[in-house]
Amino acid sequence: MQRRTFLHRSAALAALPLLRSVPGDALGISFAPLRVNRARLNGWLAQFDSIGRTTTGINRVAYSEADLAGRAFTLDLFKQAGLAPRIDTAGNIFGRIDGTDRSLKPILIGSHVDSVTDGGNFDGPVGSFGAIEVARSLRDQSVRLRHPLDVVVWSNEEGGTIGSKCATGQITPPDLEKVARSGKTIRDGIGLVGGNVARLSEAAMKKGDIACYIELHIEQGGLLEKAGLQIGVVEGIVGLRWSEVTVTGFANHAGTTPMDQRQDAMLAAAKFTVAINDAVRAVPGRTVATVGRLNVSPNTTNVIPGEVVLTVDLRDLDPAKLTHFTEVFERLASEIGTATRTKFAFKRLVDSEPAIADPKVMGWIDASATALGLTRQRMPSGAGHDAQEVAHIAPMGMIFVPSVGGISHSPKEFSKPEDVGNGADVLLNAVIAADRG
Ligand SMILES: [Zn+2]
Numbered sequence: 001m002q003r004r005t006f007l008h009r010s011a012a013l014a015a016l017p018l019l020r021s022v023p024g025d026a027l028g029i030s031f032a033p034l035r036v037n038r039a040r041l042n043g044w045l046a047q048f049d050s051i052g053r054t055t056t057g058i059n060r061v062a063y064s065e066a067d068l069a070g071r072a073f074t075l076d077l078f079k080q081a082g083l084a085p086r087i088d089t090a091g092n093i094f095g096r097i098d099g100t101d102r103s104l105k106p107i108l109i110g111s112h113v114d115s116v117t118d119g120g121n122f123d124g125p126v127g128s129f130g131a132i133e134v135a136r137s138l139r140d141q142s143v144r145l146r147h148p149l150d151v152v153v154w155s156n157e158e159g160g161t162i163g164s165k166c167a168t169g170q171i172t173p174p175d176l177e178k179v180a181r182s183g184k185t186i187r188d189g190i191g192l193v194g195g196n197v198a199r200l201s202e203a204a205m206k207k208g209d210i211a212c213y214i215e216l217h218i219e220q221g222g223l224l225e226k227a228g229l230q231i232g233v234v235e236g237i238v239g240l241r242w243s244e245v246t247v248t249g250f251a252n253h254a255g256t257t258p259m260d261q262r263q264d265a266m267l268a269a270a271k272f273t274v275a276i277n278d279a280v281r282a283v284p285g286r287t288v289a290t291v292g293r294l295n296v297s298p299n300t301t302n303v304i305p306g307e308v309v310l311t312v313d314l315r316d317l318d319p320a321k322l323t324h325f326t327e328v329f330e331r332l333a334s335e336i337g338t339a340t341r342t343k344f345a346f347k348r349l350v351d352s353e354p355a356i357a358d359p360k361v362m363g364w365i366d367a368s369a370t371a372l373g374l375t376r377q378r379m380p381s382g383a384g385h386d387a388q389e390v391a392h393i394a395p396m397g398m399i400f401v402p403s404v405g406g407i408s409h410s411p412k413e414f415s416k417p418e419d420v421g422n423g424a425d426v427l428l429n430a431v432i433a434a435d436r437g
Contacts, residue, residue, distance in 0.1 A: 033371040033429045034141060038421030041133040045420065048073060048113075048129070049121045057118035057411030061181040062156035063189030070113045071193060074128060074153055081136035083151055090166030090203035091155035091195035097135055099148040099435075105211040106148040107434050108394070109134060109427060112157035112386060117181055119158075120413025122420075126401065127216040128153045130424040137428055145435040147211055154386045155193050162186055164386035166195075168393050169204040205393055212361050212434050213390040216399045216427045218415050220383050222406020230422050231369045231376035232400030233362050237388040238315040238380050239354035241322055245333065247272070249342040251298055251306025266296055266305035268340040275332045276312065280325065286380055287316045287325060317354045317380040355388035361397030361434070368429035374422055383408075399426050 052066030083095025111127025
């Protein structure tokens with residue numbers, strides 16, 4: 001198409017009264033939805049499946065050869081979509097479609113393409129390619145947005161949301177010295193994927209630099225499938241508290257010490273594990289708590305355990321719940337300590353606040369799903385995402401599509417092509433809704 005024709009058609013489209021009120025719509029907003037090219041999007045995912053595929057799963061861990069190959073494939077998709085890609089100094093890939101109003105900040109959409117060890121092909125690529133497809137569909141359908149549209153593929157999400165931390169000014173110098181799963185330091189890895197650690201601050205965006213961020217992602221849990229719903233509208237990414245708890249008893253002979261004279265640290269740890277599970281389950285809501293690691297001393301068959309070091313992972317979207325259960329766990333520990341003649345000592349390892357999705361962005365996602373006739377529910381994300389970093393500088397929202405069997409970070413990870421298509425359609429129309437503000 002000639003440029004003049006393109007502009008002419010875009011202007012005509014922009015003037016179409018797509019936004020119309022539908023009586024009875026609880027949201028008060030609805031519009032005739034556009035649709036992405038589902039076959040093209042799912043075709044890219046199918047091609048991508050061969051990159052980093054090993055006998056034990058997808059291995060595109062950040063900064064590995066397979067990660068580089070995945071990024072090369074992705075850069076090619078950017079180019080095909082007319083998104084002249086640039087790599088920022090943190091190694092994130094950005095591509096832009098200009099808007100019609102130069103005074104407006106960009107709408108940002110995207111995800112990541114790196115994987116965990118022995119992972120799957122959907123965690124990350126669905127949102128990354130979904131975003132590229134949205135940009136390409138807008139071009140194909142000659143729709144011009146007022147805002148610039150930036151597509152981003154963040155680097156090293158699975159190693160601790162490194163690329164998005166850099167881009168939002170959240171990275172710390174010690175982070176750069178950590179060794180990634182590929183065996184390279186973050187510092188070396190960023191250089192390897194085209195970034196520049198010496199100029200890392202240039203990658204940092206600040207509050208007000210972007211209009212909003214929307215990320216499409218697989219659910220990684222089984223709630224949507226279980227409820228028979230098509231779309232999850234993410235309310236936020238849960239905050240977490242990790243504690244290390246040392247239970248001190250007294251190591252003594254397992255044959256000669258009577259049952260009523262023991263100070264069994266293992267028994268106390270077991271009672272504590274059951275007690276925190278009961279405490280969380282007794283309160284309605286979506287709080288989760290897990291004792292995931294247990295180090296027993298001396299860890300010998302014929303000695304009563306003298307010490308146990310265990311970890312507690314506590315998560316919720318509501319910071320008040322995190323504080324409440326932290327207090328409950330400490331009280332339970334004190335009671336169990338008294339009953340078992342042991343001592344509990346708590347050490348906080350990680351304390352991350354919930355990242356709350358923006359109500360307006362959630363509303364655009366809701367409206368988009370409604371216009372497309374898709375069933376949905378609002379829900380928290382129990383897993384971490386780049387969106388939690390972007391939440392520091394911009395209004396954010398996330399769209400979830402069902403994970404078959406609730407499985408992820410596994411070679412069995414799978415989302416149906418129709419669900420991937422639904423998610424991208426929702427992203428496309430949420431972007432249009434966001435553009436209208
Ligand atoms: Zn992910």
